[in-house]
Amino acid sequence: MKMEDSIKQIRLEVTKTLSSRRSQQVKRVLLGQNVNDGLVAKLIIFVLLTVIAFLYLQPILEMISTSLKSVPDLIDPLVQLIPRELYWQNYIDAWDGLRYVEAFLDTIFISSMGSLLQVLSCSITGYALARLRFPGKNIFFVLIIVTFLVPPQITVIPLYMIYDQLNWLDTPLVVFIPALFGQGLRGALFIIIFRQFFLAQPKALEEAAKMDGASIFRLFFRIMLPLAGAASLVVFLFSFVWYWNMNSDAAMFLSNDFTPLSMRLNSLTAELMGNEVVNVGAYGKDPISEGPKMAAAFLIIMPPLIVYLIAQRWFTEGIERTGLVE
Amino acid sequence: MNSEKGRRKGLFVFRMQEYGVGYLFMLPWMIGFAAFVAFPVGWSLYNSFNTLYFRAGGFSYTWVGLENYKRVWFENSNYRIELITLLQELVIIIPLILIFSFFVALLLNQRFPGRGAMRAIFFLPVIFATGQVVMELFTQGAGELPFIEQYNIEAIIHKNFDERTAASLVGILSQAVIILWYSGVQILIFIAGFQTIPKTIYEAIRVDGASPWESFWKITFPAMVPFIGLNAVYTIVDLFTFPFNSILGIITSNMFSPTTGYGYASAMAWLYFALVLLLLSVTLGLTYRATKGR
Numbered sequence: 001m002k003m004e005d006s007i008k009q010i011r012l013e014v015t016k017t018l019s020s021r022r023s024q025q026v027k028r029v030l031l032g033q034n035v036n037d038g039l040v041a042k043l044i045i046f047v048l049l050t051v052i053a054f055l056y057l058q059p060i061l062e063m064i065s066t067s068l069k070s071v072p073d074l075i076d077p078l079v080q081l082i083p084r085e086l087y088w089q090n091y092i093d094a095w096d097g098l099r100y101v102e103a104f105l106d107t108i109f110i111s112s113m114g115s116l117l118q119v120l121s122c123s124i125t126g127y128a129l130a131r132l133r134f135p136g137k138n139i140f141f142v143l144i145i146v147t148f149l150v151p152p153q154i155t156v157i158p159l160y161m162i163y164d165q166l167n168w169l170d171t172p173l174v175v176f177i178p179a180l181f182g183q184g185l186r187g188a189l190f191i192i193i194f195r196q197f198f199l200a201q202p203k204a205l206e207e208a209a210k211m212d213g214a215s216i217f218r219l220f221f222r223i224m225l226p227l228a229g230a231a232s233l234v235v236f237l238f239s240f241v242w243y244w245n246m247n248s249d250a251a252m253f254l255s256n257d258f259t260p261l262s263m264r265l266n267s268l269t270a271e272l273m274g275n276e277v278v279n280v281g282a283y284g285k286d287p288i289s290e291g292p293k294m295a296a297a298f299l300i301i302m303p304p305l306i307v308y309l310i311a312q313r314w315f316t317e318g319i320e321r322t323g324l325v326e
Numbered sequence: 327m328n329s330e331k332g333r334r335k336g337l338f339v340f341r342m343q344e345y346g347v348g349y350l351f352m353l354p355w356m357i358g359f360a361a362f363v364a365f366p367v368g369w370s371l372y373n374s375f376n377t378l379y380f381r382a383g384g385f386s387y388t389w390v391g392l393e394n395y396k397r398v399w400f401e402n403s404n405y406r407i408e409l410i411t412l413l414q415e416l417v418i419i420i421p422l423i424l425i426f427s428f429f430v431a432l433l434l435n436q437r438f439p440g441r442g443a444m445r446a447i448f449f450l451p452v453i454f455a456t457g458q459v460v461m462e463l464f465t466q467g468a469g470e471l472p473f474i475e476q477y478n479i480e481a482i483i484h485k486n487f488d489e490r491t492a493a494s495l496v497g498i499l500s501q502a503v504i505i506l507w508y509s510g511v512q513i514l515i516f517i518a519g520f521q522t523i524p525k526t527i528y529e530a531i532r533v534d535g536a537s538p539w540e541s542f543w544k545i546t547f548p549a550m551v552p553f554i555g556l557n558a559v560y561t562i563v564d565l566f567t568f569p570f571n572s573i574l575g576i577i578t579s580n581m582f583s584p585t586t587g588y589g590y591a592s593a594m595a596w597l598y599f600a601l602v603l604l605l606l607s608v609t610l611g612l613t614y615r616a617t618k619g620r
């Protein structure tokens with residue numbers, strides 16, 4: 001009798017521990033060992049991020065939807081995000097209004113040439129700061145950071161006067177010459193990226209090349225610059241996108257003949273405003289110009305968007321590699 | 327003796343050559359700095375103490391000392407109000423961006439499927455947030471958060487704040503999404519910052535029985551303070567060229583106005599710069615004190 005009792009007890013204990021172990025296992029999968037690695041936590045994080053991302057992208061979705069709406073769809077308050085039918089005429093109007101092909105080629109030319117020059121000048125400067133020895137290096141480094149902080153409002157007036165004197169206004173030179181001398185758009189940031197990259201390279205390679213009697217120029221252009229391919233690509237991509245979006249500089253220096261895409265939207269808007277303005281009911285804006293304007297905006301951001309989709313990894317890694325974070 | 331001298335000379339020559347190469351590599355940047363930064367900055371400062379007028383064949387300068395600054399500050403009340411409004415807005419916008427990007431970075435730092443795609447989404451606006459396109463979206467009213475209208479938050483704000491503060495608050499809320507678009511780089515910097523905290527510290531504090539809440543405030547947050555400062559500086563610099571920033575427009579319009587001219591516009595720009603420097607030094611000072619205290 002006693003024996004039986006104790007056996008029963010043992011059996012009970014065993015099943016208890018077994019079941020609790022299983023429940024623990026389930027609990028661990030669901031909730032995790034830490035707060036943040038269980039399934040439930042992951043699900044919450046995922047849902048939260050999806051909602052934020054949707055809010056974040058809402059203006060873009062709205063832009064695309066507006067660009068595909070016809071005028072009756074725009075006025076109709078029942079039509080929300082999805083238009084009744086896709087109205088491509090907006091894109092045709094925007095394409096013509098922006099003179100897209102011509103402006104596209106101009107912008108590509110400015111952005112890619114400017115970016116190439118920036119890669120060249122910023123890599124040279126970054127290399128000097130990372131590897132070469134000369135007095136006053138720290139002062140130079142501080143000055144480079146200062147150039148990043150000077151607001152464009154200070155220099156825009158004198159620069160306008162200088163460019164005017166040199167007859168550079170409305171030519172791509174206003175982009176190329178500063179880029180050639182390391183003062184292009186956000187050049188300071190690119191110099192820092194290159195400096196950080198070169199600092200991380202092993203010194204042995206340069207020492208070996210020097211032993212073999214390579215001159216410093218040969219060493220830089222034949223060995224170090226090709227080695228910096230990844231950094232160069234990051235700088236090129238960022239510079240390209242920022243030149244593409246360049247706005248305040250373009251508005252000052254490139255306003256007449258040579259107008260990049262980012263500026264064409266203004267003139268398009270002005271043209272559209274020339275049409276008769278019809279305000280209809282609750283829809284407070286001008287429904288006739290709204291569609292083409294949004295189509296134009298989408299056409300303008302499309303090329304950098306495609307570049308980003310292809311080279312997305314380089315962009316995000318690029319920031320992490322700037323060495324801003326050490 | 328002689329050989330000693332020769333060696334020294336050789337060393338000197340070698341040094342000079344080495345320095346020469348260094349300066350040679352810096353030369354393009356130095357030329358660019360002199361021509362496109364130092365000279366314009368100096369000229370702009372000089373201009374701000376003068377009245378400038380276009381004449382046939384050039385400018386005529388008249389030295390007026392601080393007159394331009396006085397006129398900008400005391401006569402043109404409009405500009406002063408714009409500056410103060412901008413400062414007010416920045417004081418709201420900067421914490422908004424910092425908190426948002428910190429929160430999103432914290433979420434993105436966890437492991438879950440599709441993390442790479444999510445990161446790409448939050449960085450996306452950096453690619454296309456051009457002035458013109460953003461302005462267009464803004465005039466279309468696309469930047470509003472949906473729940474603001476739903477819960478009638480505008481009325482609540484108007485009830486609880488005085489008129490001017492309420493107006494700028496409502497203005498910021500109506501562009502909230504687009505303002506948050508300016509946090510892409512900050513999110514990445516925060517994520518990279520999280521990587522600098524060693525995992526072992528979290529394990530140690532867990533063994534010691536700290537709750538996740540405590541470990542966030544005791545470990546994560548203090549370690550991130552320098553990155554918060556860095557991001558604050560980046561945000562301030564980034565907002566110089568913010569398309570809603572009306573200052574540039576005012577300066578440009580005064581440049582070509584016959585009654586004011588370049589000198590006056592330069593004084594405006596310098597006042598603006600002073601404001602920005604003030605903001606930057608406050609931020610840096612706060613960061614420095616917060617990190618030193620540890």
